[in-house]
Amino acid sequence: xxxxxxxxxxxLFDKYPNAVVTSDCFKLxxxxxxxxxxxxxxxxxxxxxxxxxxxxxxxxxxxxxAAQELNTVMQGGTVGxxxxxxxxxxxxxxxxxxxxxxxxxxxxxxxxxxxxxxxxDVSRIPMSVYLGAAGxxxxxxxYGLNKILNPKPGETLVVSAASGAVGSVVGQLxxxxxxxxxxxxxxxxxxxxxxxxxxxxxCIDYKAYPDTETLSHELKQxxxxxxxxxxxxxxxxxxxxxxxxxxxxxxxxxxxxxAGYDGRSIPINNPRAILVSRASITGxxxxxxxxxxPQALAELAEAVANGVLIFKESVSIGLESAPEAFLGLLQGxxxxxxxxKLV
Amino acid sequence: xxxxxxxxxxxLFDKYPNAVVTSDCFKLxxxxxxxxxxxxxxxxxxxxxxxxxxxxxxxxxxxxxAAQELNTVMQGGTVGxxxxxxxxxxxxxxxxxxxxxxxxxxxxxxxxxxxxxxxxDVSRIPMSVYLGAAGxxxxxxxYGLNKILNPKPGETLVVSAASGAVGSVVGQLxxxxxxxxxxxxxxxxxxxxxxxxxxxxxCIDYKAYPDTETLSHELKQxxxxxxxxxxxxxxxxxxxxxxxxxxxxxxxxxxxxxAGYDGRSIPINNPRAILVSRASITGxxxxxxxxxxPQALAELAEAVANGVLIFKESVSIGLESAPEAFLGLLQGxxxxxxxxKLV
Numbered sequence: 001x002x003x004x005x006x007x008x009x010x011x012l013f014d015k016y017p018n019a020v021v022t023s024d025c026f027k028l029x030x031x032x033x034x035x036x037x038x039x040x041x042x043x044x045x046x047x048x049x050x051x052x053x054x055x056x057x058x059x060x061x062x063x064x065x066a067a068q069e070l071n072t073v074m075q076g077g078t079v080g081x082x083x084x085x086x087x088x089x090x091x092x093x094x095x096x097x098x099x100x101x102x103x104x105x106x107x108x109x110x111x112x113x114x115x116x117x118x119x120x121d122v123s124r125i126p127m128s129v130y131l132g133a134a135g136x137x138x139x140x141x142x143y144g145l146n147k148i149l150n151p152k153p154g155e156t157l158v159v160s161a162a163s164g165a166v167g168s169v170v171g172q173l174x175x176x177x178x179x180x181x182x183x184x185x186x187x188x189x190x191x192x193x194x195x196x197x198x199x200x201x202x203c204i205d206y207k208a209y210p211d212t213e214t215l216s217h218e219l220k221q222x223x224x225x226x227x228x229x230x231x232x233x234x235x236x237x238x239x240x241x242x243x244x245x246x247x248x249x250x251x252x253x254x255x256x257x258x259a260g261y262d263g264r265s266i267p268i269n270n271p272r273a274i275l276v277s278r279a280s281i282t283g284x285x286x287x288x289x290x291x292x293x294p295q296a297l298a299e300l301a302e303a304v305a306n307g308v309l310i311f312k313e314s315v316s317i318g319l320e321s322a323p324e325a326f327l328g329l330l331q332g333x334x335x336x337x338x339x340x341k342l343v
Numbered sequence: 344x345x346x347x348x349x350x351x352x353x354x355l356f357d358k359y360p361n362a363v364v365t366s367d368c369f370k371l372x373x374x375x376x377x378x379x380x381x382x383x384x385x386x387x388x389x390x391x392x393x394x395x396x397x398x399x400x401x402x403x404x405x406x407x408x409a410a411q412e413l414n415t416v417m418q419g420g421t422v423g424x425x426x427x428x429x430x431x432x433x434x435x436x437x438x439x440x441x442x443x444x445x446x447x448x449x450x451x452x453x454x455x456x457x458x459x460x461x462x463x464d465v466s467r468i469p470m471s472v473y474l475g476a477a478g479x480x481x482x483x484x485x486y487g488l489n490k491i492l493n494p495k496p497g498e499t500l501v502v503s504a505a506s507g508a509v510g511s512v513v514g515q516l517x518x519x520x521x522x523x524x525x526x527x528x529x530x531x532x533x534x535x536x537x538x539x540x541x542x543x544x545x546c547i548d549y550k551a552y553p554d555t556e557t558l559s560h561e562l563k564q565x566x567x568x569x570x571x572x573x574x575x576x577x578x579x580x581x582x583x584x585x586x587x588x589x590x591x592x593x594x595x596x597x598x599x600x601x602a603g604y605d606g607r608s609i610p611i612n613n614p615r616a617i618l619v620s621r622a623s624i625t626g627x628x629x630x631x632x633x634x635x636x637p638q639a640l641a642e643l644a645e646a647v648a649n650g651v652l653i654f655k656e657s658v659s660i661g662l663e664s665a666p667e668a669f670l671g672l673l674q675g676x677x678x679x680x681x682x683x684k685l686v
Binding site for chain 2: 235239248254255256257260265266267268269270271272274275276277278279280281282283284285288
């Protein structure tokens with residue numbers, strides 16, 4: 001029984017941002033989907049994930065991912081329901097995780113496209129979690145923590161953007177490993193959440209320490225024995241301040257540098273700290289490491305289901321809210337994993 | 344048969360440099376050595392090694408090595424001859440490598456002090472080489488290349504300060520591993536030496552490319568397939584330019600950042616390149632890795648003896664020439680391993 005036609009609505013990438021992303025970088029478009037071909041499925045997207053990496057793609061500059069082309073549907077991870085299927089591996093009613101984009105419906109060819117359509121089990125956790133703590137952000141946290149930082153019990157770990165989708169998982173997993181964990185986040189509300197709800201040992205409100213010197217001093221107070229591992233989501237002076245407090249043989253995982261995403265290039269002002277501490281700084285992208293996804297996903301989903309991995313979502317309602325929500329994400333206005341509810 | 348008394352002459356560390364080191368940071372002092380105690384030896388230093396790391400110690404700032412204290416003899420590696428011994432393990436006439444300092448004679452307690460007195464075999468290579476290609480600089484090259492960069496045949500490796508004591512060994516060992524090797528050095532004379540004598544594939548005169556943009560462009564010409572490994576001795580805009588040309592999963596070993604040693608802090612202006620390339624940047628100090636010294640020393644001394652590892656020395660004559668030679672080293676005026684001949 002078919003429900004055609006479907007009224008799709010989607011955001012195209014319309015204009016390169018000058019520096020700061022503005023809502024006129026995106027253009028709304030409607031289309032009618034009247035059928036699908038053999039081998040295809042049609043997914044009704046329920047949630048769209050908004051992530052900082054999207055900013056990197058909206059640029060002609062060299063990047064780790066393929067650039068977002070002008071006049072194409074904005075890419076993005078989604079969870080949704082299969083509403084039509086002409087593919088033997090999928091049935092209407094199944095829930096899937098896919099890169100369904102900024103749109104209401106996603107027409108896909110599971111066998112021929114590299115769009116990572118995975119069936120997900122929503123019997124124990126809500127589908128939206130597969131875009132957050134048990135999805136790409138959670139796996140990003142898991143990889144950087146376990147494969148790069150690899151902290152030992154008793155070591156001190158610092159994570160920036162600590163209340164965010166990635167940072168919140170990093171800190172919770174590090175606490176479970178027996179580390180002393182210090183978060184860095186923006187504003188007292190986020191810091192309270194990080195300590196009271198997520199269980200970090202401390203959290204520094206960077207807005208109260210607006211330069212390298214004051215932030216470095218505060219880190220010294222909270223980590224008097226130095227910092228052994230740093231999970232970086234932000235960059236800028238926050239990174240400078242952490243580098244000044246590294247212990248010998250410290251590890252730094254660079255997951256993101258959101259402070260510089262709007263075109264400004266923010267330097268590391270004291271590279272000598274890398275030498276003095278004999279530190280290792282490693283940039284990584286979780287999509288390079290698809291081999292670890294099954295293990296990481298299983299562990300994270302289990303932890304969420306058991307209530308030992310806490311997450312928070314910031315949900316904006318309706319496709320039309322996506323541009324503003326994305327702009328807010330880049331400014332740190334979200335609190336927890338930023339989603340757009342499409343249904 | 345004893346030769347007492349010995350007329351020693353030595354340089355004390357007299358004054359912290361403001362920014363650039365000046366010769367009045369050092370003070371000459373004479374002393375008479377009339378005897379040694381049981382368990383001690385007296386070494387006549389033949390060659391003193393001058394190395395960039397010494398600049399780092401002449402500071403109150405956090406460093407990887409113990410700071411040089413004011414009013415103490417300037418530390419430094421030396422090779423020399425045992426002239427007196429009241430230690431059962433040493434005899435007059437033996438040649439040793441030690442940290443004998445900026446002085447003519449070094450009075451040492453081999454069993455109780457941690458001053459790494461090693462007997463050296465001077466039957467096949469000159470003793471001075473144990474301060475260069477078959478000494479700490481050579482081992483520094485060996486460690487960073489083999490244990491951090493670990494390049495594969497066919498990969499492209501770049502090394503800065505390519506004609507220096509460390510860089511020259513890095514490039515020659517990398518060529519032996521089948522890499523394409525590009526040096527960076529200051530001036531056409533050094534670049535010619537690096538290509539014609541040492542056998543690197545190319546060498547860029549950074550003085551002809553005085554900013555990130557022009558140097559980056561030149562690197563792109565010489566490494567059209569990108570850079571897989573970078574051995575960093577210098578820092579500053581040279582590092583920025585290399586970072587812009589890194590391949591995915593490139594490795595960077597930070598051995599030194601001499602461009603910033605006179606107190607200026609020179610930033611890394613494009614840390615985003617670390618993320619885009621998923622690169623690893625590792626600072627290291629060879630003295631952390633004493634376990635690899637025997638293997639590295641044996642390989643390097645053998646290669647020098649067999650003529651497959653070429654080295655160059657810049658020798659200034661007489662203890663009194665040490666301050667000026669050291670100032671020149673920090674400015675890149677030396678050409679090859681900087682030594683002071685004391686005998």
